[in-house]
Amino acid sequence: MIFAAALLAALAAPAHAAKLKVLATIPELADIASQIGGDDVDVQGSLARGTEDIHQVVMRPSFVTRLNRADAVIYLGLTVEHSFLPGLLDAAVNPKMRTDPIRECVGPGCIDVSEGVQILEKPETLSRAEGELHPYGNPHYNLGPQNGPQIARNIAAGFSRIDPAHAADYQKNLKAFLAEMDPKIAEWRKWVASLKGVKAISYHKDVAYLGKFTGLDFIDTVEFKPGVPPTPTHLERLVEEMKAQNVKLIVREQHFETKTVEWLAEQTGAKIAVIGVMANSLPDTKTWVKLQEKNLKNIVTAVTGKEPS
Numbered sequence: 556m557i558f559a560a561a562l563l564a565a566l567a568a569p570a571h572a573a574k575l576k577v578l579a580t581i582p583e584l585a586d587i588a589s590q591i592g593g594d595d596v597d598v599q600g601s602l603a604r605g606t607e608d609i610h611q612v613v614m615r616p617s618f619v620t621r622l623n624r625a626d627a628v629i630y631l632g633l634t635v636e637h638s639f640l641p642g643l644l645d646a647a648v649n650p651k652m653r654t655d656p657i658r659e660c661v662g663p664g665c666i667d668v669s670e671g672v673q674i675l676e677k678p679e680t681l682s683r684a685e686g687e688l689h690p691y692g693n694p695h696y697n698l699g700p701q702n703g704p705q706i707a708r709n710i711a712a713g714f715s716r717i718d719p720a721h722a723a724d725y726q727k728n729l730k731a732f733l734a735e736m737d738p739k740i741a742e743w744r745k746w747v748a749s750l751k752g753v754k755a756i757s758y759h760k761d762v763a764y765l766g767k768f769t770g771l772d773f774i775d776t777v778e779f780k781p782g783v784p785p786t787p788t789h790l791e792r793l794v795e796e797m798k799a800q801n802v803k804l805i806v807r808e809q810h811f812e813t814k815t816v817e818w819l820a821e822q823t824g825a826k827i828a829v830i831g832v833m834a835n836s837l838p839d840t841k842t843w844v845k846l847q848e849k850n851l852k853n854i855v856t857a858v859t860g861k862e863p864s
């Protein structure tokens with residue numbers, strides 16, 4: 556009888572559904588996806604390596620097979636993955652996710668995590684005047700610690716939409732992630748309290764969200780425009796501007812060259828902080844939290860001369 560009852564219970568239980576197969580464009584989205592997905596999702600890593608320039612990720616043939624077999628792809632959007640995502644979606648021929656000139660990806664498997672994020676530097680009208688790379692506003696919102704919770708909510712919503720049977724699990728994991736993020740964000744806000752109003756520049760225009768979080772006032776970039784390398788005239792003018800405005804900090808994203816940055820520091824006395832634009836870009840930045848922590852630590856240390864704790 557006991558055996559029969561067990562058999563009946565087994566028959567009544569739903570067949571064990573295969574785990575969702577998920578890819579992320581960048582490593583920290585894969586990290587958040589693992590935390591939200593838990594046991595119900597198989598996160599198969601990221602397409603970009605953390606050390607690359609997100610605007611110039613090289614497409615590797617293995618991406619096509621991985622994308623073809625995936626149930627979902629998680630991406631930042633705003634065309635920041637333009638160098639690799641549309642081409643890969645075309646080549647992968649996966650009916651769950653097709654390329655789209657405006658929305659980047661269309662289909663049930665597309666999880667755009669920019670939904671609900673307050674996008675900065677949004678142009679009034681679509682224009683390429685700021686260079687070719689940021690036509691829909693600043694797409695580097697993964698460098699804003701404040702955006703982690705919304706990204707996580709979007710991933711949970713995406714998983715619940717594709718796999719409603721496990722929606723309760725995703726909500727539970729999201730709650731745990733948010734509970735972990737709240738004290739972190741509060742702690743980080745303390746770290747950066749002394750940075751408010753400090754003038755700074757970055758190499759690429761990817762620090763808008765970091766500026767919002769830290770209070771740093773980013774007044775210019777080493778690049779002439781996003782994606783356009785500096786010219787001698789631009790650098791001369793930049794030195795004058797940095798001196799006139801008393802710029803204290805130069806943020807160099809680790810994938811950009813050091814020579815120009817060191818020269819600018821010599822000319823102006825500004826300190827250099829190196830940041831990563833994706834997880835795995837710098838040592839010990841494997842996760843979303845570790846990436847934010849490392850970037851903030853490097854910046855605070857460069858400006859104040861001591862590490863926050």
Ligand SMILES: [Zn+2]
Binds near residue numbers: 688694759761781
């Ligand atoms: Zn950019």
